[in-house]
Amino acid sequence: MWAIRSSSSFIAGKKVRIETVEKPDSVLCLFQNYNFDKTHISKLITKFPSLLLAKPDKTLKPKFEFFRDLGFSSPNLANILSSSPYILKRSLKKHIMPSIDFLRSLLRTNENIIFALRRSPRLLQLAFQKRLVSNVSTLQKHGVPESGILKLIMTQPIALIVNPNRFSENIMVINEMGFNPVKSTFIQAVYIMSQLSKLTWEAKLKAYRSEGWSENEILYAFKIQPICMAISEKKIRKVMCYFVNKMGWKPSVISRNPNILSLSFEKRIHPRCSVMKILMSEGLIDKDLNPAYVLKLTEKDFLKKFVIKNQKKITKIHRVYRNMIEDAGLDNWPKDMCEIQKL
Incomplete structure (x- = not known):
């Protein structure tokens, strides 16, 4: 049986005594029957070595069958359990089933429950x-609204399992900023603020101030694109x-177009801005052109709009852009003018 000797030696160091390999073998066999690969099994045993002493048919298989009946595919189940093996320590009837019933009261469908648990298995705690x-x-x-709460639970559940006192403080701050609770930006702001400590928040405010943004401009940017506060200070x-x-x-x-800050500098900002700079220097485009229009x-x-259109006037423009794109590791775009003209 795969890895039984290495696993046995490991759990011996964890003071888990194995008298025979019969039970560990049956546990490993059960995992393999549910399509757990070697990586999943290794993670489970490393985090939860006493699992090898479990009674597979009595304590493990019913849980696997419950999750499978819920709609979990074998890969999803393997990923969730190997990352959060504590689930297998819990009683099926006293903990797991009531937890799923609780999530169903919020998420309505099994599909939504599976989606949310893939994002954060901790919802079962x-x-x-x-x-x-x-x-x-x-x-x-x-x-x-319920739709906003549902979206937050499903896509960013980690935002809802922070300390309730801190969570309430964040909501008060978001309200004071003037966010509309029925809009998606409110939910985005909730998630962003739940992930940032006060110290980190202040550090990012300082970074924007140092680059010339006023307090009103920072607030405006955060209100229209909360993700701007998730960007690192360095970037x-x-x-x-x-x-x-x-x-x-x-x-x-x-500050009026903060979403462009989150774009990749190497793959999007630098190559396109280099083209724009050439065109500006030749007077072929307005220097006041909205950067968000170009970058998005x-x-x-x-x-079409900037490379092909100006290829005859500036012969090097295609070569410059192509080289920068290739340096950034992108190769899924036209390599020569014959391909480009087909666009």
Whole structure:
């Protein structure tokens, strides 16, 4: 049986005594029958070595069957259990089933439950469920619709299992900023603030201030695109420095389009801005062109509007852009003018 000797020696160090290999073999066989691969099994045994002493048919298989009946595929089940083996320590009837019933009361369908648990298996822990109830109640009191709460639980459940006192403070701050609880930006702000400590929040505010943003501009940017506060301080300074010093764009212009800060510098910002800089120097485009318009275009539209259109006037423009794209590790775009002209 795979890995039984290495596993046995490991758990011996954990003071788990194995008298025979019969039970461990049957446990490993059960995992393999449910399509757990070697990596999943190794993670489970490492985190929960006494699992090898479990009674597979009595304590493990019923749990596997319960999750399978719920709709979990073998890969999903293996990923969740190997990352959170504590689930297998819990009683099926006293803990797991009531936890699923609780999640169903919020998420309505098994499909939604599976989606949420793939994002955060910790939703099955009773301690986090108590937090979830409290934080959902807080959102309801502040007028967040059921659709918004459902979306938050499914896509960013970690935001709802933070300390309820801290969560309430965050909601108060978000309200004071003027967020509308019925809009998706409110939910995005809840998630962002739940992930940042006060110290980190202040550090990012300082980074934006140092790059020329006023308090009102920072607030405006956060309200229209909360993700701007998830960007690292290093990237904030790097991208803002490039936009202001290399492209000549005012900080206020970027603050009105904060979503471009989250774009990849190597794969999107630098290659496209290099093309824009060439075109600006030749007077072929307006220097006041909205940077968000240029940077958010699809690759196909950018090539059409800025590379192909100006190829005859500036013969090097295609070569410059192609080289930068290839240096960034992208190779799924036209390599020569014959391919480009087909766009």
